[in-house]
Amino acid sequence: MSNKKNWPLWEVFVRSKNGLEHRHCGSLHAADEEMALENARDVYTRRSEGVSIWVVESKHITASNPEHNGELFEPAQDKVYRHPTFYDLPDEVKHM
Amino acid sequence: MSEEQIKNLEAQFEARIARDEKIEPKDWMPEKYRKTHIRQMSQHAHSEIVGMLPEGNWITRAPSLRRKVALLAKVQDEAGHGLYLYSACETLGVSREELYEQLHSGKAKYSSIFNYPTVTWADMGAIGWLVDGAAIINQVPLCNTSYGPYARAMVRVCKEESFHQRQGYEIMIKLANGTAEQKEMAQDALNRWWWPSLMMLGPTDAESIHTEQSMKWKLKRKSNDDLRQQFIDQTVPQAELIGLTIPDPDLKWNEEKGVYDFGEINWDEFWQVVKGHGPMNKERMKARVDAWEEGQWVRDAAMAYAEKKQERKEKRVV
Numbered sequence: 001m002s003n004k005k006n007w008p009l010w011e012v013f014v015r016s017k018n019g020l021e022h023r024h025c026g027s028l029h030a031a032d033e034e035m036a037l038e039n040a041r042d043v044y045t046r047r048s049e050g051v052s053i054w055v056v057e058s059k060h061i062t063a064s065n066p067e068h069n070g071e072l073f074e075p076a077q078d079k080v081y082r083h084p085t086f087y088d089l090p091d092e093v094k095h096m
Numbered sequence: 097m098s099e100e101q102i103k104n105l106e107a108q109f110e111a112r113i114a115r116d117e118k119i120e121p122k123d124w125m126p127e128k129y130r131k132t133h134i135r136q137m138s139q140h141a142h143s144e145i146v147g148m149l150p151e152g153n154w155i156t157r158a159p160s161l162r163r164k165v166a167l168l169a170k171v172q173d174e175a176g177h178g179l180y181l182y183s184a185c186e187t188l189g190v191s192r193e194e195l196y197e198q199l200h201s202g203k204a205k206y207s208s209i210f211n212y213p214t215v216t217w218a219d220m221g222a223i224g225w226l227v228d229g230a231a232i233i234n235q236v237p238l239c240n241t242s243y244g245p246y247a248r249a250m251v252r253v254c255k256e257e258s259f260h261q262r263q264g265y266e267i268m269i270k271l272a273n274g275t276a277e278q279k280e281m282a283q284d285a286l287n288r289w290w291w292p293s294l295m296m297l298g299p300t301d302a303e304s305i306h307t308e309q310s311m312k313w314k315l316k317r318k319s320n321d322d323l324r325q326q327f328i329d330q331t332v333p334q335a336e337l338i339g340l341t342i343p344d345p346d347l348k349w350n351e352e353k354g355v356y357d358f359g360e361i362n363w364d365e366f367w368q369v370v371k372g373h374g375p376m377n378k379e380r381m382k383a384r385v386d387a388w389e390e391g392q393w394v395r396d397a398a399m400a401y402a403e404k405k406q407e408r409k410e411k412r413v414v
Contacts, residue, residue: 005399006193009186026249027183029192031395032402043176046169047256066123 009058010036012043014050022054030055113313118244121187129313130188133243135204136315138190141181142199142206148174149383150214150376151223159217166263167220173260177253184245200385208366209296211374218271218278218285224264226286226293226331232257233327234297237317265334272338279339286335287343294358295366297324303363328356 007029013022025044030036036055044050064072080086089096097105106126112119119125148171155171158164182192198204209227214220235257238250271282298304298320310316318326328347335342346359368374 006191007395007399026180026252027186028179031398032405035398035402042172043179046172046176063122066120 007031010040010055011058011061012036012040013054013056014040014044015052016049017051022052025049027058033057110312113242117242118247119242120244128309132309132313132315133246134185134188134190136310137181137185137188137246138195138198139205139207141178141185141195142204143210144174144178144181145199146206146210146380146384147227148178149380150210150212151220153214154217154220157217158220163220163267170224170260170263173256177249177256180249180252181246184243184249187245196388200381200388202372202381205370207296208369208374209292210380211369211376212288212292213376216281216285218267218281219289221264221267221271221282222285222289224260224262225268225334226264226289227296228257228260228264229331230293230296230327232261233323233330238315240314240317242314268340269338272340282338283340286340290343291361291365292369294324294327294361295363295369297327299363299366300361325355328358332356 008031009027010030010033011027012025014025015022028036028039028043030039033055036057037053040053040055045053076082105124109119109124109126109129119129151167151171151174155164155167158167182195185195186192195204199206214223232254235250235254239247239254241247241250268282268286271278273279301307301319301321304320307316307319311319332342332347344359346357348357350357369377372378
């Protein structure tokens with residue numbers, strides 16, 4: 001067994017065509033960013049699934065904790081006035 | 097956490113799954129859910145990786161360029177599928193290295209079908225047609241499994257897998273319509289791969305220890321016996337269509353039930369292979385371990401190069 005470090009984990013984001021956003025499609029291990037890009041090309045775009053790839057080392061991603069979902073996301077639930085349907089309009093107004 | 101709190105969380109968790117909600121990596125989950133998923137997903141990943149070996153055997157000897165590019169692409173897909181699944185598994189907090197270690201030490205299992213040898217070119221046809229056919233039947237229901245990363249990996253895998261089965265069947269069609277010798281080769285491959293393919297769908301429901309819990313977690317959506325029946329019913333007409341005979345004297349259409357009745361499966365053979373006594377178990381593991389160990393210096397060199405580049409970059413900034 002080698003005492004060297006293992007290749008770090010990278011997250012892969014692919015833009016399937018211009019005009020669309022990059023979407024997370026999976027992860028892989030690679031020694032550096034160049035290899036991560038090359039591996040991402042081979043693993044995630046073998047059937048023309050992409051025109052652009054982003055890779056970022058997984059450790060650089062900060063994620064919210066699902067245990068805090070209550071305080072993070074529930075306050076939005078009672079703010080119906082942020083949606084257009086909250087406002088009454090006369091029927092004569094067809095589109096607004 | 098008190099026992100009662102845990103019970104409470106478990107009840108909420110089961111209710112979420114029952115409502116068809118997905119579970120994501122950072123969500124709370126019972127330890128058993130985590131362990132079961134690591135076991136199943138890693139077994140699945142290992143099967144993809146070991147599954148490259150029997151076919152890799154024929155890449156250099158494919159009979160034409162058309163066959164060769166297809167086989168290469170299929171084996172490359174399998175490497176990719178192994179990777180999607182290992183990554184999904186890693187989201188549950190197990191490292192890639194631990195997973196490899198479990199495979200290489202024999203602690204983890206992989207699909208027993210890959211412990212059979214590939215002795216003729218027709219085996220490439222039979223594997224694609226039968227083994228990938230059985231795998232697809234197993235995998236399609238998993239696209240809706242409860243664990244998000246597993247379900248997403250399976251969607252990708254299933255999309256890619258349908259070409260695998262078609263390329264295999266095409267090989268069989270060509271051979272079955274070829275010379276007498278070629279047709280015999282195709283029949284011989286079917287004879288050897290038929291029963292192991294049926295076994296691949298797992299022990300009978302009565303013997304299967306994981307089914308009930310796995311059904312609840314949507315890790316399994318149909319029982320092994322149902323999947324097997326589906327595979328047989330779908331495959332028999334495909335064999336007839338190309339003039340090959342399923343090697344089962346008891347196989348008969350059951351008009352009343354609308355399915356095929358079939359003969360007894362040799363489960364002793366299945367358990368022997370699972371326990372490591374199949375024709376190729378030792379060779380497969382040796383090939384896998386050799387590849388990993390002989391590649392160590394390449395992985396180390398790549399890491400050393402990456403670190404050196406990083407150091408240089410940092411120096412320049414200073």
